[in-house]
Amino acid sequence: MPVLSPNTQAILLLTAPLIAGRGAPSSELLSPGEYKRFARHLWDMQRQPADLLLPDAPDLLRACAPVIEESRLQRLLGRGFLLSQAIERWQARAIWVVSRADANYPRRLKERLRENAPAILYGCGEIGLLDAGGLAVVGSRHVDEALIEYTMTVGRIAARARRTIVSGGAKGIDQAAMRGALEAGGKVCGVLADSLEKTVMNREHRNLLMEGQLVLVSPYDPSAGFNVGHAMQRNKLIYALADAALVVSSDLNKGGTWAGAVEQLDKLRLVPVYVRSTGEASEGLEALRKKGAVTWPDPLDADSFQTVFEAITPVSETQVSAELFSSGEPPVSAPAAMAVFPDAQPLLSAIAIAKDQSVTEVASQTLEAVPASEARQQSDKVIQVESSLGRALFSTVREVMQRLLITPMKEAEVGSALEVSTMQAKAWLQRLVDEGVLEKQKKPAAYKVKESRLFD
Known part of the structure; x- marks a missing residue:
C-alpha cells in the first residue's frame, strides 16, 4: 500500500x-x-x-x-x-489512497485528463495496472445471455493476448468482460462508481487482488453508495485508462453507456471507439457508428487481437472540438466556455444523465442562448459572459429540478444527485422557492415541486 x-x-x-x-x-x-x-x-x-x-x-x-x-x-x-x-x-481493508500530487498517481489520467483528473483516487490491488492500457469494454446492464457470452469471449481473448481489460464493474456487460478475462488468467482494471469497500471485501475478489490480477479503483469515498452523477463522471476514467474501447451494447440517445461513448467521440477523443459488429443489430450502436465509432473486427485469437492494437495510433494529446453554438459564426469550444464558467462541467454531466442525453447535447442546449459573438469577448468582458452563461445554465437547472423533485428530497440529496456541493444545491433550491417553483416542507425538511407546477 x-x-x-x-x-x-x-x-x-x-x-x-x-x-x-x-x-x-x-x-x-x-x-x-x-x-x-x-x-x-x-x-x-x-x-x-x-x-x-x-x-x-x-x-x-x-x-x-x-x-x-x-x-x-x-x-x-x-x-x-x-x-x-x-x-x-x-x-x-487494504485500500490505498493517492492524490494527483503523488508520483504514483496513474500517469494516463494525469496526461489525458490533466487538471480534470480526480484529485483523489481510492483503490485496492496492484496500482501499476492502472498504467497498463488495454481494452475498455462498456455496455448496458440489462442484456441477454448471448451478449453476456459474447462479452466474456472478448475478455478471454484479451487475456490470451496479454491485454488488460478496463471496465466499470457494473452488472451486465462490464462484469461479463471482467469475468471472462479473469477466468482466463488475464488482468483487469475495474473503475467503480460506488461501493469500493464492499467490493474489495468480496471473497471472490480477494485472491485476485492479492495476486496482482485485479485492481479496483474509484474516485469516490469507499463507503459511498450509487449515485447517477458519479456513474457518469467515472466513464471518462475508463476510457482514459485504456488504449481502445469496445461498446458492446447501448441504448439510443439515453443512458450512461451512450452518454460516455458520445462524450468520447464528440469531445474527449482519447482512444478509438469500436462498436460490436456481430449478433443482433442495435440502433444505439449504429448511431455511434455514424458519429465516428469503428466496426469491431471481431478477432478470434490472440494474434488477431494484437493486430487490432498494433494498428492503433497513440493519442498524444486530448483534442476537443465540440461545437456548442449552431450559428453561422465561428463556434466556441467547450474548453473556452468552461474556462469562463468552470463549475459547469460536473453539473452538465449530471444533467446529461437526468435528461438521457449526452454532455455535448446538454451543453449545446444550455449555451445556445448566449450569442457566439458575446462569448468570444476579451477578458474585460468575462463577467458579462459569465452572467449570460449563468442565466442559461440556471434555466436548465430549473428544468431538471422540476423533474427531480416530484418526490421530496433534502438539500444534501439534491447536491449529490447533481454532483455539486450541498451549499450550491441549497442556493439553487432557495432561488426556486423564491420563484414559486418549489416549496419547502418542514417535517421532514425537504423540497418538492409545488402542486400547481406539476402539470405545467
Whole structure:
C-alpha cells in the first residue's frame, strides 16, 4: 500500500466526505470545480496542499481567502481525527489512497485528463495496472445471455493476448468482460462508481487482488453508495485508462453507456471507439457508428487481437472540438466556455444523465442562448459572459429540478444527485422557492415541486 503523503492528507481533508462507514458528507466540502480553482491558486503562489498542514498555515489560509473562505478552510482542515479514523478503516481493508500530487498517481489520467483528473483516487490491488492500457469494454446492464457470452469471449481473448481489460464493474456487460478475462488468467482494471469497500471485501475478489490480477479503483469515498452523477463522471476514467474501447451494447440517445461513448467521440477523443459488429443489430450502436465509432473486427485469437492494437495510433494529446453554438459564426469550444464558467462541467454531466442525453447535447442546449459573438469577448468582458452563461445554465437547472423533485428530497440529496456541493444545491433550491417553483416542507425538511407546477 502506498504511504499516505502529506499532500494527499490535505486534499482528503478539503474534498473527501470521510464517511468511515456511516454518516453524511460534509456540506462544506470543496466541489471538484472549487478544488480546481483552489489548487491553481496554490500553484500560482508556488505552494502545495501539504503546506496547509505546516505551522505557518494560518498565513497561507489568509492568502487563499479570495478563492475559498478562510473559516471554511479551517473547519475542513480541522477534521484530523475523522481522517485518522477513516485511514484506519481503509488500511484494515487494504485500500490505498493517492492524490494527483503523488508520483504514483496513474500517469494516463494525469496526461489525458490533466487538471480534470480526480484529485483523489481510492483503490485496492496492484496500482501499476492502472498504467497498463488495454481494452475498455462498456455496455448496458440489462442484456441477454448471448451478449453476456459474447462479452466474456472478448475478455478471454484479451487475456490470451496479454491485454488488460478496463471496465466499470457494473452488472451486465462490464462484469461479463471482467469475468471472462479473469477466468482466463488475464488482468483487469475495474473503475467503480460506488461501493469500493464492499467490493474489495468480496471473497471472490480477494485472491485476485492479492495476486496482482485485479485492481479496483474509484474516485469516490469507499463507503459511498450509487449515485447517477458519479456513474457518469467515472466513464471518462475508463476510457482514459485504456488504449481502445469496445461498446458492446447501448441504448439510443439515453443512458450512461451512450452518454460516455458520445462524450468520447464528440469531445474527449482519447482512444478509438469500436462498436460490436456481430449478433443482433442495435440502433444505439449504429448511431455511434455514424458519429465516428469503428466496426469491431471481431478477432478470434490472440494474434488477431494484437493486430487490432498494433494498428492503433497513440493519442498524444486530448483534442476537443465540440461545437456548442449552431450559428453561422465561428463556434466556441467547450474548453473556452468552461474556462469562463468552470463549475459547469460536473453539473452538465449530471444533467446529461437526468435528461438521457449526452454532455455535448446538454451543453449545446444550455449555451445556445448566449450569442457566439458575446462569448468570444476579451477578458474585460468575462463577467458579462459569465452572467449570460449563468442565466442559461440556471434555466436548465430549473428544468431538471422540476423533474427531480416530484418526490421530496433534502438539500444534501439534491447536491449529490447533481454532483455539486450541498451549499450550491441549497442556493439553487432557495432561488426556486423564491420563484414559486418549489416549496419547502418542514417535517421532514425537504423540497418538492409545488402542486400547481406539476402539470405545467
